[in-house]
Amino acid sequence: MIDYIRDGAEIYRHSFATIRDEADLAILPDDIAGVAVRMIHSCGMVDLVDDLAYTLEVVEAGRAALEAGAPILCDANMIASGVTRKRLPANNEVLCTLSDERVPGLAERLGTTRSAAALELWRDRLPGSVVAIGNAPTALFRLLELLEEGVGAPAAIIGVPVGFVGAVESKELLIERAPAPYLVVRGRRGGSALAVGAVNAIASKEEV
């Protein structure tokens, strides 16, 4: 037998204690710090704090929306798969439309990526929702376009698309336009795990 910690709750406690010890959380409001801890936990990098940008009300607004039954709209199936259902306060719907059979046709007609085209199927659900974009910069760009067109704003936007083309720019545009409360990881870093960490933290105050 190899010697390692096998108690899940103890692993969580150790992990969160290490993060709180090493990460520069003092610069963050308490509720944002709670979200940062789970995001750091999901990626192993305490310097993620340096790239966080947010509006002060994003956690409160997102949590209130979920408590009132709002859906969680995700740009990637991995995010929908990763959200911990037992943390959701109202058995909330977790929706990713990327695999909908209408999406390839929509993408062709609109001349865009499938990730962006999938947001056409969000229009009715967007107002008051919690949006989690953790993969495609084009999805975040398209979200900003839809809101500019007049589609009702979500309650909170987790904006953590990742990568080398459009990730930086889409997140900076979200910060600049701020059409709704948001939480962003500036720069190229991002991804489904960070989106899931943020959603799971906003969904419930419980750390473990």
Added chain:
Amino acid sequence: MIDYIRDGAEIYRHSFATIRDEADLAILPDDIAGVAVRMIHSCGMVDLVDDLAYTLEVVEAGRAALEAGAPILCDANMIASGVTRKRLPANNEVLCTLSDERVPGLAERLGTTRSAAALELWRDRLPGSVVAIGNAPTALFRLLELLEEGVGAPAAIIGVPVGFVGAVESKELLIERAPAPYLVVRGRRGGSALAVGAVNAIASKEEV
């Protein structure tokens, strides 16, 4: 309309060209470099190369196994969700046993995490498989224990568990024992997206 690149194939090409321009891939064998590109693409960090450790045959062995129909065994549902099915050469099974109804009871009986207990249900499938551990260090520790017990070795192990308790140690132990061809991201970094990037790269030589 916001000005951004909407052509998915062009986004991939730009992204991969940027990664190949910025990342220090020259130190890697060609096939490992191909995997590194997709892993970097999934996390936005070109310095991931510095933490890669691998056996020279891991890509060839993993690809041959998949071409022969081997299953992909994952420690997290997010990984199973993220593997691109159309890249798989033999319509391979992608299996995560974490949500199996027997797992909570197994975890209690074995005194370990659910992530580690879920591997009890891999025993018959492990020999010759492709293993992708991208979440729980305890799953990687448990894998090493099973192999030490005499369970047949997988064809390739993607070992990228993430975090602050056991991630570093489990990956160093995998490198030390090397019970099968492996690819590891040393240190705390890891996660489902990196595991998916590696599996998708091993599954097919096609970059886009």
